[in-house]
Amino acid sequence: MDKQPRLLSSKLFQKHRQVEVVLSRSVLYWKEIEKSRKRSSCTSRESETAHSHAVQVCEIVAVHKSEEDDQGDTKRGRLKKAKQQSQLYPHTFTVSYVRRTRQHQWRCSDVSFHCASQALCQQWIQVINEQLSLLTNRPKRLLVYINPYGGKQQGKRIYEQKVAPLFRRACISADVIVTECANHARDHLKTEANLDKYDGVVCVGGDGMFSEIVHGLVTRTQTDHGVDQSRADAELVPCSLRIGIIPAGSTDCICFGTVGTNDPVTSALHIIVGDSQPMDVCSVHHGDVFLRYSVSLLGYGFYGDVLTDSERKRWLGPARYDLSGVKTFLSHNYYEGTVSYLPTADGLGNPRDKVQCRSGCHICQHKHSSKDKQWEMSEEEEKSDKDRWSTIHGKFIAINAASMSCACPRSPKGLSPSAHLADGTTDLILVRKCSRLDFFRHLLRHTNKDDQFDHSFVEVHRVRTFRFQPFQKQLVSREDPSEPPKKKGFSPMCSGQTTCNYSKAHSSWSCDGEILKHAAIQVSGYDVNMVKIEIPDKHHLTRSNHKEKLAVSSNISQLLAGNSYSCYSGTTL
Numbered sequence: 111m112d113k114q115p116r117l118l119s120s121k122l123f124q125k126h127r128q129v130e131v132v133l134s135r136s137v138l139y140w141k142e143i144e145k146s147r148k149r150s151s152c153t154s155r156e157s158e159t160a161h162s163h164a165v166q167v168c169e170i171v172a173v174h175k176s177e178e179d180d181q182g183d184t185k186r187g188r189l190k191k192a193k194q195q196s197q198l199y200p201h202t203f204t205v206s207y208v209r210r211t212r213q214h215q216w217r218c219s220d221v222s223f224h225c226a227s228q229a230l231c232q233q234w235i236q237v238i239n240e241q242l243s244l245l246t247n248r249p250k251r252l253l254v255y256i257n258p259y260g261g262k263q264q265g266k267r268i269y270e271q272k273v274a275p276l277f278r279r280a281c282i283s284a285d286v287i288v289t290e291c292a293n294h295a296r297d298h299l300k301t302e303a304n305l306d307k308y309d310g311v312v313c314v315g316g317d318g319m320f321s322e323i324v325h326g327l328v329t330r331t332q333t334d335h336g337v338d339q340s341r342a343d344a345e346l347v348p349c350s351l352r353i354g355i356i357p358a359g360s361t362d363c364i365c366f367g368t369v370g371t372n373d374p375v376t377s378a379l380h381i382i383v384g385d386s387q388p389m390d391v392c393s394v395h396h397g398d399v400f401l402r403y404s405v406s407l408l409g410y411g412f413y414g415d416v417l418t419d420s421e422r423k424r425w426l427g428p429a430r431y432d433l434s435g436v437k438t439f440l441s442h443n444y445y446e447g448t449v450s451y452l453p454t455a456d457g458l459g460n461p462r463d464k465v466q467c468r469s470g471c472h473i474c475q476h477k478h479s480s481k482d483k484q485w486e487m488s489e490e491e492e493k494s495d496k497d498r499w500s501t502i503h504g505k506f507i508a509i510n511a512a513s514m515s516c517a518c519p520r521s522p523k524g525l526s527p528s529a530h531l532a533d534g535t536t537d538l539i540l541v542r543k544c545s546r547l548d549f550f551r552h553l554l555r556h557t558n559k560d561d562q563f564d565h566s567f568v569e570v571h572r573v574r575t576f577r578f579q580p581f582q583k584q585l586v587s588r589e590d591p592s593e594p595p596k597k598k599g600f601s602p603m604c605s606g607q608t609t610c611n612y613s614k615a616h617s618s619w620s621c622d623g624e625i626l627k628h629a630a631i632q633v634s635g636y637d638v639n640m641v642k643i644e645i646p647d648k649h650h651l652t653r654s655n656h657k658e659k660l661a662v663s664s665n666i667s668q669l670l671a672g673n674s675y676s677c678y679s680g681t682t683l
C-alpha cells in the first residue's frame with residue numbers, strides 16, 4: 111500500500127466479498143476483509159493476489175455509476191448470498207482500468223463496488239473523477255483519421271469495434287474522418303482542420319498513413335510560423351498536437367517500436383491515459399527541393415525495391431511484402447553510389463552497443479535535457495564538421511537509415527536494435543555487394559538473436575546527417591526528365607565502371623513506406639531540424655515493475671507542446 115494519505119476509505123462489497131477500498135492520490139486499493147489476515151500484498155501498479163488489488167490512478171480509464179445491479183457472480187451457491195447483498199448494498203459504481211497482459215499488451219478491466227447508500231456511491235465516483243481531472247496530459251477531444259484501405263482493409267472495423275467504445279468509456283469525444291483518397295488526411299490537416307478544437311490527432315492505419323499525418327501537422331505548423339521547409343537548414347517549429355497511432359496497416363513499425371506490440375486496444379489505452387513519447391523526425395531534401403520527412407526507415411536498394419514492387423501487389427495486403435521480398439532477394443540487385451555522413455559526437459552510444467531504447471532511456475533523456483549540454487556541439491566542433499564528414503563509395507545491396515529500431519512482427523528486434531527513438535540521430539546501415547547466401551544470412555539474423563551487423567560486408571554508423579549520390583554516367587538522370595536540372599548538394603564522386611545493368615543503375619528510396627522520386631538525397635537535420643513527435647502510445651511499461659522496460663523521454667516540451675511526441679505514435683498523442 112502506498113504511503114500517501116487516504117482520500118477516501120470505505121467498506122464496500124465486491125461481488126459477494128466484503129472489501130476495504132482505499133483511494134490515495136496515486137493508487138486505488140482494495141482488500142478482502144475476512145481473509146486478509148493470511149495473505150495480503152500489493153504493488154505499485156495493478157497487482158493481484160488472492161485478496162488484494164492495487165491500480166494506479168493514472169491507469170484508471172473511467173469510473174461510472176453502474177446502471178444495473180451487476181453482482182457478476184452467478185455461481186449457484188453464491189447467488190443467494192449475492193442477492194441478499196445487492197439488497198443491502200444496491201448502489202454500484204464500476205472502475206475501468208488498464209490491466210497488463212503478456213508482451214506489452216494492455217486490456218481494459220472493470221471492477222464493481224457495491225455501496226450501502228447512494229450518497230457513498232456518488233462520493234466515490236466524484237472523488238475518483240476529481241483525481242482523474244488532475245491528470246492534465248489526458249486528451250479530451252481527438253481528431254481521428256481512418257485509412258479504410260490500409261493493411262487488411264480493417265481500419266474502419268478496428269476503430270468502430272475496438273477503439274471507439276473505449277474512447278466513449280473514457281468520455282473522449284472524437285471527430286472521425288474516413289479518408290477517401292491518398293493524402294486526404296495530409297491535405298485536410300495542412301489547410302482545413304480547425305486544430306484549436308483538439309488535444310490530439312489519431313491515425314488509424316499503417317506507417318504510410320502515419321507519415322501523412324506527420325506531414326500534414328508539421329507542414330501546417332511551419333506554414334503558420336512562416337518557416338520555409340524547402341531549406342534543409344530551416345529550424346522547424348514543433349507541432350503542438352500529439353499523434354496517436356491505432357495500428358491498422360501492413361508493417362506498423364512505428365507503433366510496434368514505441369508501444370512494443372501492434373494491438374489496437376493497447377494503443378487506444380495508451381492514448382486514453384495520455385502516454386507520450388518523443389520521436390526523431392528527419393527531413394529529406396534533393397538539393398533545394400524538400401521531399402519528405404522520415405521517422406522510421408529510409409531504405410535504398412533492397413527495401414526501396416521491395417516497396418516499389420509491393421505497391422503493384424497492394425491487393426494482396428500485408429503478404430505483398432513477403433512476395434516482393436522474395437522476388438527482390440532473388441533479383442539480387444546492387445547499386446553503385448556515394449554515401450557521405452557526419453558521425454555523431456561521443457556520448458550518444460553506437461549502433462552495436464546493445465543499449466536498447468526503453469522506458470527512461472538515459473540516452474534520449476540526456477539528449478533533450480536542457481540542463482545537460484554535454485552532447486551539444488561547441489562552435490569549434492561545429493566549424494570542424496567539414497573535416498568530420500566521411501565519404502564511402504561502393505556497390506551496395508542496401509543502404510538503410512533507421513531513425514528508430516524499426517522493430518515489427520517480421521523482425522522483433524528491428525533493422526537497428528539499438529537505435530533510439532529520440533536521440534536526434536539515425537543509424538546508417540550499409541550492406542555492400544555480397545553473395546546471395548551471405549545476404550540471406552544477414553536477413554535471417556533480423557529474425558533471431560544473432561548480430562546482423564557482424565558481417566564483413568555490413569557496416570553501421572550512428573550519424574547526425576547524411577547524403578547519397580547514385581552513380582550516374584550522365585548527370586541528367588532518369589529521375590524526371592521534365593524537370594529542370596536540380597542543384598546538387600554535392601557532386602558525384604564515383605569512378606570506374608558499374609557492373610549493374612544501366613536500367614538497374616538506380617533504385618528508389620523507401621521513406622516510411624512511401625517511394626521518393628529522387629535517388630540523390632540529403633537527409634538532415636538531426637540536430638537542426640529535429641521535430642519531436644509526441645506519441646501517446648508510449649512505449650513499453652513505463653512506470654511498471656516489469657523487468658523489460660522501455661524508456662520514454664519526456665523533456666522535449668520546448669519542441670512540441672504537450673509532453674513530448676508531437677505526433678505520435680501510439681504514438682504521437
Ligand SMILES: CCCCCCCCCCCCC/C=C/[C@@H](O)[C@H](COP(=O)(O)O)NC(=O)CCCCCCCCCCCCCCC
Pocket residue numbers: 316317318319359360361362363406407413416417431432435436439516518520521524525550553554556557620621622623624
Ligand atoms: C529470411 C527472412 C528475412 C526476414 C527479414 C525481415 C527484415 C524486416 C525488416 C523490416 C523493417 C521494416 C521497416 C518499416 C518499414 C515501413 O515503414 C514500411 C511501410 O509500412 P506500412 O506498410 O505499415 O505503411 N514497410 C516496409 O517497407 C515493409 C518492409 C518489409 C520487408 C520484408 C522483407 C522480406 C524479405 C524476405 C526475404 C526472403 C528471402 C527468401 C529466400 C528464399
Ligand SMILES: Nc1ncnc2c1ncn2[C@@H]1O[C@H](COP(=O)(O)OP(=O)(O)O)[C@@H](O)[C@H]1O
Pocket residue numbers: 256257258259260261262288289290291292293294314315316317318319320322358359360361362623624
Ligand atoms: N482512402 C484512401 N484511399 C487510397 N489510399 C489511401 C487512402 N487513405 C490513405 N491512403 C494511402 O494509403 C497508403 C498506405 O496506407 P497505410 O495506412 O500505411 O497502409 P499499409 O500499411 O497497408 O501500407 C498511404 O500512402 C496513404 O497515403
Ligand SMILES: [Ca+2]
Pocket residue numbers: 390512513514529530531532533534535536
Ligand atoms: Ca534516433
